[in-house]
Amino acid sequence: MYDVAIIGGGVIGCSIARELSRYQVRTVVLEKYAEVGFGTTKTNSGIIHAGHHSSPDTLKGQLVVRGNTLFDQLCSELNFGFARIGELVVAQGEEDIPVLEHLKKQGENKGVPGLEMWDQKRLQREEPNLSHKLVAALHAPSAGVINPYEFAFALIENAVDNGVELKVDSPVLKIDVVKDGFVFHTPHEQIASRFALNCGGIFADKIAQMVGLNDFTINPRKGEEYMLDKRLMGLVRRLIFPVPKPTTKGILIIPTFNGTIMVGPTAEDTDDRYDVTTSYDGAKQVFDFVSNICPSITERETITEFAGLRAVSNTNDFIMGPTNIKGFINVAGIQSPGLTSAPAIAEYVCYILKGEGLVLKPKGNFKHHVPGPPRFGTLGIEEQQKLIKENPLFAKIVCRCELVTEAEIHNAIDHGARTLDGIKFRSRAGMGRCQGGFCTTRCMDILAKRLGLSFHEITKRGGDSWIVTEMGKVKNR
Amino acid sequence: MLDRMEGKYDVVVVGGGPAGMGAALGARDSGAERVLILDREPEAGGILWQCIHSGFGLHYFREELTGPEYAERFFEKVIDYEVDLVTNSYVSGISVDSDGTKSVRVMNEEHGMDTVNTKSVVLSMGCRERTRGSIRIPGTRPSGVLPAGLAQKIVNLKGYLPGKRIAILGSGDIGLIMARRLTLEGCKVAGVFEIMPYSNGLTRNVVQCLEDFGIPLHLSTTVAYIHGLDRVEKITVAPVSKDLKPDMSRAWDVKCDTLLLSIGLIPENELSLSLGIQMDVVTGGPRVSSTLETSMPGVFASGNVLHVHDLVDFVTRESLLAGQFAGEWAQGVRRPADNIRLVPGDNVRYCVPHSLSPEREHTIYMRCKEAMMPCRIRVGNLMERKLRFVVPAEMIIFKIKPDLLDKFHGDTLRIDILPAEKGKRHD
Incomplete structure (x- = not known):
């Protein structure tokens, strides 16, 4: 019997798992996919918001600023990629300036540090590649970027180090409400716990329905993103936001942590909870919009595109707290700025659990640190030589676009990668401009050898995502 | 396999595919003593294997050979000619010293990081395949969408199949070859x-790989949607209008578990770019003089790092020449x-x-923009040649x-492909 079962191993579930692992609590995370962070998290834009966009009247507006301030320490402990590169909301005309002023005031009231209005001259000096038609900008230096999947991997790894149990490929199919808790049915087993945390993301309302709760709905909002070639690195140095609209912060220019520029997301409501499709319209919308703000960005630079779903609730705010079912706690409707808020959400959930009667007694031996993965390609030559001396596999290039070495592939597997995507998101092998054309079979060879699997048993991301099939045998599916 | 890397070389060849082996042999033919090939694979031969x-x-x-046979012939020559060959080696950078000496940085599991x-x-780094990201195909992002060359590697080198029911987007040669395979x-x-x-693709491949096997080739048609969450389940294909946009009113679905992409090759010039070499935006390769x-x-x-060739034979010819000039350069020959x-x-x-020089004979490699038949090639006012037809898929060599x-006294020579009928002459 566990004390707490976390349903959903996205960035929220993983954040809570790590926070709970500080205490003498038996926690299990139930994740339906092959690895954590493979749902909404991996398609997140990766922005750590400064916090001035959301109104203080909302729960999301209250948690975002606290979340932002927690990232420096988290990054130093968990070693995921994070940089405070700052953010600009740009005014395309004089009529946008009052909005910037409102955002500045709203931010200052919430304690967002360093907000500053830039005039056209300053904007052109700081970001010379943006359109010279832009008239002004609001600068928020505390905004940053992270690789969201790396964050989830680091959180769960640290949580597991501290005793949390992770069960992947374990979708919750049915929940029995029993005396003193719950029994969760997965395809493999039944798991009992006293408390249930509903971190089901896009499916959180469906999870709530399993215990008879029908008081909220999740209405997925799709966002398409387009990743551009590395040669545009440095074109813009900060996150570029247009003036926000009611349903979205708009289409952004995002210099990702690794310097690759990403543009998007779109915002389109969908009924299909599996709709992670990209479209001609989405591409057109993104590039038409972005070319007005940064004329040198064109669709031709795209190396890959993807889409993700925001878990928007019917209240348009986070839904967090105890429910009519004792011990069942919702952590739902976590849309933007959910990633930024995640550390604050984790704290808040612990507070809720305490109020519900869970005793949170700190562990004496809590391990704070996760060593970050080695990043050979980002190092100077002397450091590279040092690594090679320690381990010759650092001299063996597996992915040439991102300069990923065989040692880093092994490291990814050591730290939990079980699929090709798991390797990609941990090591960056396959993320570059050739999109795995060169390294796919190499990564598969290493995975097969390390996991003791046949070549044809390797999957892209678990489930039915097989990559190759055996010769002479028809695969029944 | 040789595996040595000592002292200073006359010529270092980056890449041991057909281009690199040709260049190394050309360099030795020119009299260059010390020639080294660096290749990132366990064996030289590149894509031919x-x-x-x-x-x-x-x-x-x-005579008609298979790819491995072709590689083997050159590989034996490379050994005969006492070219040094170091494999499993990745060239991570090249720098040029003030006296013109080049330092090539090599990474190798055995030797660590070394400089030659x-x-x-x-x-002669060859080329890579264009991917789904370089064109827009709407839909899901399942497993089973892969470049045709990767599929070729999976089948011919790994002994597995990429899937059982295949659709192919693009009629590049690798796609056609894989349709048959x-x-x-x-x-x-x-x-x-x-x-x-x-x-x-080449006409001979359309005939031998598709027509002979009854595989339909749908021209002016594209893949407009990919379906399937984990693995490809089907695709929607649609004829395109004049502006190459799919006409969804005439679309139909094709059940398949795999979509191969044969949509073109891109010369692999990251190393050239890092050297600050001038590039041709059309070929995607460096701009070169008549000595390459x-x-x-x-x-x-x-080779394909310079511009994508149709046939390896042409790569060899061009590379022997490049090696020849590189070897001469190393021996101090400086041509005007x-x-x-x-x-x-x-x-x-x-x-x-x-660019050209009246000093020597030139082989010109070129491609047309649009198919034309019959037609003529005009080189300035110097020469004109009749051709039965030109198509973008087939390189023109003369x-x-x-x-x-x-006899030419200008500084710019223009090449045109014109209809065979008497066109308007403006010279």
Whole structure:
């Protein structure tokens, strides 16, 4: 019997798992996919918001600023990629300036540090590649970027180090409400716990329905993103936001942590909870919009595109707290700025659990640190030589676009990668401009050898995502 | 396999595919003593190892060989000619010292990170395949969408199949070859879909790989949607209108578990770019003189890194020449700079090399923009040649004799492809 079962191993579930692992609590995370962070998290834009966009009247507006301030320490402990590169909301005309002023005031009231209005001259000096038609900008230096999947991997790894149990490929199919808790049915087993945390993301309302709760709905909002070639690195140095609209912060220019520029997301409501499709319209919308703000960005630079779903609730705010079912706690409707808020959400959930009667007694031996993965390609030559001396596999290039070495592939597997995507998101092998054309079979060879699997048993991301099939045998599916 | 890397070289060749082996042999022929090939794979030969079909060597050897046979012949010569060959090695950078010596940085599991000094360099890194990201295909992002060359590697080198029911987008040669290969392995190839009104592969491949096996080729048709969450389940294909946009009112679904992409190749020039070499935006390769020298003195380029070739025979020919000049350069031969710029004119997509000299005979490699038949090639006012037809998929090759250029006094020579009927002459 566990004390707490976390349903959903996205960035929220993983954040809570790590926070709970500080205490003498038996926690299990139930994740339906092959690895954590493979749902909404991996398609997140990766922005750590400064916090001035959301109104203080909302729960999301209250948690975002606290979340932002927690990232420096988290990054130093968990070693995921994070940089405070700052953010600009740009005014395309004089009529946008009052909005910037409102955002500045709203931010200052919430304690967002360093907000500053830039005039056209300053904007052109700081970001010379943006359109010279832009008239002004609001600068928020505390905004940053992270690789969201790396964050989830680091959180769960640290949580597991501290005793949390992770069960992947374990979708919750049915929940029995029993005396003193719950029994969760997965395809493999039944798991009992006293408390249930509903971190089901896009499916959180469906999870709530399993215990008879029908008081909220999740209405997925799709966002398409387009990743551009590395040669545009440095074109813009900060996150570029247009003036926000009611349903979205708009289409952004995002210099990702690794310097690759990403543009998007779109915002389109969908009924299909599996709709992670990209479209001609989405591409057109993104590039038409972005070319007005940064004329040198064109669709031709795209190396890959993807889409993700925001878990928007019917209240348009986070839904967090105890429910009519004792011990069942919702952590739902976590849309933007959910990633930024995640550390604050984790704290808040612990507070809720305490109020519900869970005793949170700190562990004496809590391990704070996760060593970050080695990043050979980002190092100077002397450091590279040092690594090679320690381990010759650092001299063996597996992915040439991102300069990923065989040692880093092994490291990814050591730290939990079980699929090709798991390797990609941990090591960056396959993320570059050739999109795995060169390294796919190499990564598969290493995975097969390390996991003791046949070549044809390797999957892209678990489930039915097989990559190759055996010769002479028809695969029944 | 040789595995040594000592002292200073005359010529270092980056890449040991057909281009690199040709260049190394050319360099040795020129009299260069110390020649080194660096290759990132465990064996030299490049993409030829996975090209187990025949059709190689018809021009160069006047006999029909498979890819591995073609590689083998050159590999043996490389050994005979005492070229140093170091494999499993990745060239991570090249720098040029003040005296013109090039330092090539190499990473190798055995030797760690090493630097090799050389007088001249031949870039022969080949090319890579365009991916789904380089075109827009709407839909999901399942497993089972892969470039045709990767599928070829999976089948021919790994001994597995990419899937059982295959659709192919693009009619590049690798896609056509794979249509036949996978059919022979018992897969069902549902069709090849080509957005252009003509095939992008060689005519002989359309006949031998599709028509002979009854595989339909749908021209002016593209893949408009990919379905399936984990794995490809089907695709929606649609004819395209004049602006190449799919006409969804005439779309239909094709059931398949795999979508191969044969949508073109991109010369692999990250190393060239890091050297600051001048590039041709059309070919995606370096700009080169008639000695196949790039804008950086002593750095030469040949093969698919320069421009994508149709046949390996042409790669070999071009590379022998590049190696020859690189070898001479290493021995201190300095030729006068080219004095004639060669520029593409009407219906010419590109031509290589980018400049000429009356000093020597030139082989010009070029491609047209649009199919034309019958037609004529006009080189300035120097020469004109009739051709039965030109298509973008087939490289046009012709020679310009030095005595012809002696009569030329301008500095820019323009090449046009014009209809065969008497066109308007403006010279």
